[in-house]
Amino acid sequence: MSNAAKGPFSGLLVLDLTRVLAGPYAALMLAELGARVIKIEPPEGDDARRYGPFITGDNGAAKSGYFMSINRGKESIALDLKNNEDRRIFEALLVRADVLIENYRGGTMEKLGYGWDVLKDKHPRLIYAAVSGFGHTGPYAARPAYDMVVQAMGGIMSLTGHPGGPPTRVGTSVGDLTAALFGTVGIASALYDREKTGRGQKVDVGMLDCQVAILENAIARYVATGEVPGPMGARHPSIAPFAAFKTRHDYIVIAAGNDALFARVAKVLGHDEWPRDARFATNFARIEHLDALHAEMEAALAARSSKKWLALLEAEGVPCAPINDIAAVMADPQVHARNMIVTAADPDVGPVRMQGNPIKLSAYDDPSTRPPTPGLDGDRAAILKELELENPLPAEALSSRSEL
C-alpha cells in the first residue's frame, strides 16, 4: 500500500538505499513528485533516525524531527545486503524498480555484487543513481566525505565569512543538498531518456563536483583576473549600497542596485544631498568610497528600528529585507501562502511541521499535509506480500525489531 502523492512520477518505484542527507533528500524529491519510494535500511536503521533533537509523544516514543523531515511519505524495509534471504528480497524489488539510489562511497556496491556493470545487464531499464562524496571515478573515488569536507575542498568556505576572519561554514548542508538536487535532475532526465530509448543508465554525482558547479562568478573572477576571490562578509562585490546594515538594534539588507534607487535610499534616510556628493554620485564612486558610504548610512540607520526602516524603504520601492531567523521564516505570510511549511502526522508524536516542496506544478495539488515517516522496517510484511515472498523472519523476531 503506497503513501505516494499524485505527481509527474506517479507509478514509478524508487529504491532508496541511502542514509543521512544527500541521497535521502533526492529520494524525497522523487516522492514529492509522486514516485513510490521504498527506503531500504540496514538492520540498525538509517543513522539519521538517531540524530536529535527528538520529538517525544505522549506515549514516550522519541522521534528524530530531522529524520522525519527528509523521509516522510516513504516506506521502509530493513535488509542486510550481506544476508542471502535479504538479498533475495532486494533482488525481487530490483526487478520491479525504476530507480535505485545509493550514497555509499565508491566501490561499495561492487563489493556487494550490485555494481552498475552487473545491474545494467540484469535490469536494462533500471536507472542507477549514485550520490557520493567524490563521484565514482578519479583519485578520490573511494574516499568518504561529509558535507563540511566538501564545503572546505570545493571552495565555498573560502568565499563565505568576513575578510581576515576565521573560516565559516555555510549554515546549512549545501554540500549534501546541492548533490541531492543535481542528482534528482540527473534521475529525472534519465527517466525522460528511457521513454525515448527504452534503456536505463547510471547517474554518477559527486558532492565535490556539485560544489564546483555552484562557484558561479568566483571562477569567472579568477579566470579573468588571476586574483583569488576571498570572503566578503555580507556585501555585493561590485554594487553599492547592496549589503547588510546595522539599524538601532539589529541588521537589515538594502539592495539599491542603481542611482535611482540610491536616491530613494538617501531620501528615506534624510540625506537628500548624497546623490550630489561626488563620493556617492555613481555606483563606481560608491564602491570607491564604500567605507564612508556604509558609515554614513549606519549613522542614519541607528535612529530607528529595522521594522520601521523596512516599512519606509518598501514604501519608496527600495528592495530591502529583514534578516529573518527561523522563527520569523516560519511565521512569514508568504512562506505560508506558498505552503512551504507542511505537516506530517506521526502515529506517536502527532503532527510535525517541516519544509514543503518548492516545485509548484499546475497539473497537481500541493497538499498542506504529508504522509507519515515510516518506522524502521515498518512496511516489511506488506512489501513481502506484494512480492509474493514468504516472510523470512519468524513473527517473534519481527516484533523484537525496535523502532528508534
Add this chain to the structure above:
Amino acid sequence: MSNAAKGPFSGLLVLDLTRVLAGPYAALMLAELGARVIKIEPPEGDDARRYGPFITGDNGAAKSGYFMSINRGKESIALDLKNNEDRRIFEALLVRADVLIENYRGGTMEKLGYGWDVLKDKHPRLIYAAVSGFGHTGPYAARPAYDMVVQAMGGIMSLTGHPGGPPTRVGTSVGDLTAALFGTVGIASALYDREKTGRGQKVDVGMLDCQVAILENAIARYVATGEVPGPMGARHPSIAPFAAFKTRHDYIVIAAGNDALFARVAKVLGHDEWPRDARFATNFARIEHLDALHAEMEAALAARSSKKWLALLEAEGVPCAPINDIAAVMADPQVHARNMIVTAADPDVGPVRMQGNPIKLSAYDDPSTRPPTPGLDGDRAAILKELELENPLPAEALSSRSEL
C-alpha cells in the same frame, strides 16, 4: 544550426527568456543535458553581459566571463516583446517550443499577453517555467528579489557566520542557484509527465520557497525544541571534533565523527592520552568540553603546516580537508579527473575555463569543451530562416547592433 550537445533532452527546444543567474542557470542545465536553448534577450541584451570582470581578446573585444559561464552553448536572438514584428517571431518560436523559462517578477508575462492562462490554450504541450523571487502567488508575488534579499528573508543568513558576529552572506548566490536547480527538477518532471499525458503544465518556483526547502535540520531543531538556531562558525552542532582548526599558518577541517576516529586524531597529534581523559572520552563529553578540546587540538596543530597534518591524518584514515581557495579548487586532481573545469572557445577571446556539469550520465559523453557563448542577437538570421520568416530588420540596422 544548433550547438546542442547530445543528451537525454536532445531534440527539445527551450526558449530562455531569462536574465542574470537563476533562470539562465536552469536553461544552462537543460542545454548541458542536450536541449537546444534559444536565449531571447531584450534589445540591450541580458544585464549579465555587462557584469565584470571582463576577458579581453587580442582584437580588443571584452567579454564577461560570468555571462559566458552560464550561457555557453545557447543561441541568441534579441526581441522586444512590446514590438509587433518581434512578437510575431516570438510566437512562431512558441509554436515549436517544448519549454519556456522566464524569470520576470510575477505579473509581467500577463502584461505582455503571454501569461500561462493564454499560453496553455494556444500551446497545450508547452511547459512554462517561471523562476521568480517569491513565486506567482501570495502577498509578495509582485515583488522583485535579489539573491541577498532571499538569503536574508529565507533564514540561511541567520545560520551562517560566527556567534555574536556581523551578518554573513553565503559566498555564492545560493538563492539563485537553488531556485535554478529546483526549477530544473520541475521542468524535467513535467517533460516526463508530458510523455504520459500529452499535456504541458506550469512550473512555478520562487527563490524564497527554495531557501525554506534547504533549511534542513534548522527547522527540525526549532520545531522540536522551540529554540531558534543561530550561526555556528565552522563547526558541527553535535559532533566533535568536527570543525575547522588552525594549524601553523592557516586552517584545515577535521571531521572525526566517532570515538575510534577521535583516537586516531589523538594519536596523530601526539596525545594518545586524550581518549582516556574524562573530558574527551565520548562525543557527549567532547561537546560538553568543546572549548578545551579545540584549544588543546590547536596547541598541537600549531607545530606543523596544513599540508603536513593532512598527509598524517589521511594516512590514519581520518576524514579531513584543506580549505581550498578557488585557485586550489581549479588545480585539484579530482576536479580535473571529473572534468569539472571545461573550456568554451570564444571567437574573440579564445578558450575560457569555466565550471563543468556534475551530472555524469553513462549513456552520454561529457566532453571537455563546450560550444561558445552567443553574441547578442548572433543567431537571428539563422533562426528567422528556419522559421521561414523574412528578416524584419534591414541589414544596416542589424549590423549596428553592437556586441557587448
